[in-house]
Amino acid sequence: DVIWFKEGSTEAKNNFVEMINNYKGRVIQVFGSQYPESIDMVEARFFTGDMNYNVKNSDNVDEPWLDANFKGFPLISSLAKLTLMQNDIRQTENDVYATLMGKELKMSSKVNASNYTSLLITEKGAYYQGETFDGSVILGRKGGAQNPNSVELTLDGRSLSSSEYELIPGGIKLNVNAGSPGDHTIEGDLVFLEDGEESRIKVSQIYSVISKPNSAVISADKMNVVYRGVQNPITISIPGIQDAKVQASAPGLSRVQGSKYNLFPGAGREVNINVSGTLPDGNRVSSVSTFRIKDIPKPAGYFRGQSGSFTIPKSSLERGTVEARLEDFDFDLPLKVESFRFRAPGEPSMVINGDKLDSRAINTLSRIKNGQTVIISDIKVIIPSNPSYKLKQTSPISITIN
Numbered sequence: 001d002v003i004w005f006k007e008g009s010t011e012a013k014n015n016f017v018e019m020i021n022n023y024k025g026r027v028i029q030v031f032g033s034q035y036p037e038s039i040d041m042v043e044a045r046f047f048t049g050d051m052n053y054n055v056k057n058s059d060n061v062d063e064p065w066l067d068a069n070f071k072g073f074p075l076i077s078s079l080a081k082l083t084l085m086q087n088d089i090r091q092t093e094n095d096v097y098a099t100l101m102g103k104e105l106k107m108s109s110k111v112n113a114s115n116y117t118s119l120l121i122t123e124k125g126a127y128y129q130g131e132t133f134d135g136s137v138i139l140g141r142k143g144g145a146q147n148p149n150s151v152e153l154t155l156d157g158r159s160l161s162s163s164e165y166e167l168i169p170g171g172i173k174l175n176v177n178a179g180s181p182g183d184h185t186i187e188g189d190l191v192f193l194e195d196g197e198e199s200r201i202k203v204s205q206i207y208s209v210i211s212k213p214n215s216a217v218i219s220a221d222k223m224n225v226v227y228r229g230v231q232n233p234i235t236i237s238i239p240g241i242q243d244a245k246v247q248a249s250a251p252g253l254s255r256v257q258g259s260k261y262n263l264f265p266g267a268g269r270e271v272n273i274n275v276s277g278t279l280p281d282g283n284r285v286s287s288v289s290t291f292r293i294k295d296i297p298k299p300a301g302y303f304r305g306q307s308g309s310f311t312i313p314k315s316s317l318e319r320g321t322v323e324a325r326l327e328d329f330d331f332d333l334p335l336k337v338e339s340f341r342f343r344a345p346g347e348p349s350m351v352i353n354g355d356k357l358d359s360r361a362i363n364t365l366s367r368i369k370n371g372q373t374v375i376i377s378d379i380k381v382i383i384p385s386n387p388s389y390k391l392k393q394t395s396p397i398s399i400t401i402n
Contacts, residue, residue, distance in 0.1 A: 004016065004066060004070065004071075005067070005070075005071050013066055016066065017048055017053055017065070017066055020046050020048055020085075021046070021048060023046065023089070024042055024043070024046040027042050027092060027096065028042055028043075030096065035099055038095065038099065041095070042092060044195060045088045045091075045092060045195065046085075046088065047065075047195075047196075048065045048066075049064070049065035050062075053065050053066070055068050069081060069196060080149045080150075080193055081193065081196070084146075084149075084193050084194070084196075087146060088195075117139070117140050118137055118138070118139060118140070119137070119138050119139070119140040120135050120136070120137055121135060121136045121137075121138060122134070122135040122136075123135070140170075146169065146170070146192060146194075147167040147168065147169055147170075148167055148171065148172060148190040148191060148192055149191050149192055149193045150191040151165060151167075151172055151188075151189075151190060151191070152188045152189045152190075152191065153165070153172075153186060153187065153188035153189070153190075153203060154186070154187050154188050155176060155179075155184060155185070155186055156179070156184050156185055160174075160176070163175075164176045171190060172190065174186075178209045179209055180209065180242070181209050181210055181240065181241075181242060182208070182209060182241070182242030182244075182245070183206055183207075183208050183242070184206065184207055184208070184209060185204075185205070185206050186203060186204075186205045186206075186207070187203060187204050187205075188203050189201060189202060189203060190203060208240065210239060210240045224289065224290065224291045224292060225291060225292050225293075225294055226263055226265050226271065226291045226292070226293055226294075227265070227293075227294055227295070227296055227331065228265045228266075228293050228294070228295050228296065228389070229295070229296050229383060229386055229389035229391075230264075230296065230331050230333060230383075230386070231262040231263070231264055232262065232263040232264070232265070233256075233260065233261070233262060234253075234260075234261045234262070234263050234273070235259050235260060235261070236248045236259055236261055236273070236275055237259040238275065238277040238285065240279070241277040241278065241279065243258045243259045245277050245278045246259070246275065246276075246277040247275070247276050247277065248261060248273060248274065248275045249273075249274050250263065250271055250272060250273040250274065251265070251266055251271060252264040252265050252266055252271070253273065263291075265291075265293045268293060269292065269293055270290055270291065270292055270293060271290070271291050271293055272288050272289070272290050272291075273288065273289045273290075273291065274286065274287075274288050275287050275288070275289070295392070296326065296329070296333070296383075296389070296391060296392075297326060297327075297328075297329055297392070298391075298392040298393065298394070298395065299324040299325060299326055299335060299379075299381050299391060299392070299394040299395070300324065300325055300326075300327050300394065300395045301322065301323070301324060301340075301376060301377075301379050301394050301395050301396055301397040302322075302323040302324065302325055302397070303317075303320050303321070303322055303323070303376065303397050303399060304316060304320040304321070307325075307327075307395070307397065308395075308397070308398065309397075309398040309399075309400070310398075310399065310400070311399070311400040311401075311402045312399060312400075312401075312402070313401070313402060314365055314368065314370075314401050317357070317365060317374070317399060317401065318357060318362050318365060320356075320357075321355050321356055322337050322340050322355045322356070322376055322379060322397070323335075323337060323355065324337055324379055324381040324394050333383060333385075334383075334384060334385075335381050335382070335383060335384075335391075336355075336381065336382050336383075336384050337354070337355040337379060337380070337381055338353070338354075338380045338381070338382055339351055339352060339353045339354065339378075339379075339380045340352055340355075340376050340377070340378060340379040340380065341375075341376070341377050341378035341379075342357065342361045342364075342374065342375075342376060343374060343375040343376075343377065344361075344364045344365070344367075344368055344372075344374045345368070345372050345373070345374075346367075347364050347367070350364075351378070368401055369401070370401050370402055371400065371401065371402070372400070372401055373398055373399065373400045373401070374398075374399050374401070375396055375397070375398055375399075376396060376397040376399070377396035377397075378396075379394040379396070379397075380394075381394050
């Protein structure tokens with residue numbers, strides 16, 4: 001706009017148009033008379049309008065060719081058109097040389113290793129063992145291809161920015177993060193400008209991403225065990241399939257998020273987990289895994305951090321708390337003591353609610369001598385998160401007074 005369309009720029013504008021027409025005339029003069037089929041091609045490549053350098057606009061009104069192609073356009077668009085014009089000049093020069101050497105003007109190049117390379121095109125981005133590979137091997141032209149003038153592509157619905165691809169002859173080279181495991185779709189258009197006309201090449205491609213292994217898979221064949229009464233965390237996935245396309249079912253099984261599940265087993269000695277998924281080719285795969293169901297182990301009674309038989313001062317016994325713990329259990333499962341039975345030598349046993357000695361038990365302790373033993377048994381324990389579950393009988397505690 002600054003060079004050709006500001007006030008007083010008429011001379012510069014006319015000079016540019018005349019330069020194009022002078023070049024076109026000289027090319028036709030050089031070999032157009034001997035090769036008349038080339039005249040239409042040259043006229044089309046360097047067309048600047050009618051005798052007055054006008055073209056019809058969208059309203060079918062005459063408009064200067066330079067205005068119609070450059071006035072008010074973004075800089076990037078004008079640069080693209082000038083680049084295309086440069087490409088047309090180089091191509092015309094090549095055509096002149098080829099024609100004068102007796103080759104066809106249309107540059108129908110021979111098929112050889114210098115001009116072509118082989119390309120592999122597949123219907124999808126990944127194949128599974130046993131499938132039919134239906135890829136196609138085609139020829140691709142080496143060099144001379146035009147870079148796209150613009151790119152309008154999306155990856156999984158997200159528009160690609162210019163920093164995520166590089167323009168190369170005949171296409172683009174992507175530079176994007178592969179993404180999460182599963183299928184990803186690239187769609188849109190590659191836009192080329194030729195003789196001032198826009199040509200859109202549709203793009204619709206799918207590629208697959210699989211999880212990168214970062215550890216060995218090791219399993220104990222005899223240790224597929226889940227516990228009744230607790231939420232057992234389980235990871236369920238099928239390599240190469242998105243978690244959203246994996247279905248898993250079993251009594252008491254619920255999905256937490258993604259590939260993470262919880263299994264809350266019910267009655268019985270075994271539970272089967274059925275898993276199925278849809279592969280990128282639309283086929284379904286399924287499998288079944290069997291887990292043994294075991295009960296929560298027997299709790300052990302604890303008093304002041306000790307279990308079984310031990311000796312403590314009488315004062316410590318009065319202030320202590322009765323507890324129950326699951327020894328060597330894989331789950332951090334809190335337990336609550338609701339009641340227990342207290343037995344002292346020569347005294348009737350008593351049931352105490354809660355987890356501490358009450359006034360009756362403390363009064364009984366006043367009559368106990370050093371060296372005598374009291375027993376805490378029949379410890380009733382519940383799981384606060386699942387109070388209906390019936391735990392096995394808690395082991396008793398034997399305490400000797402010193």
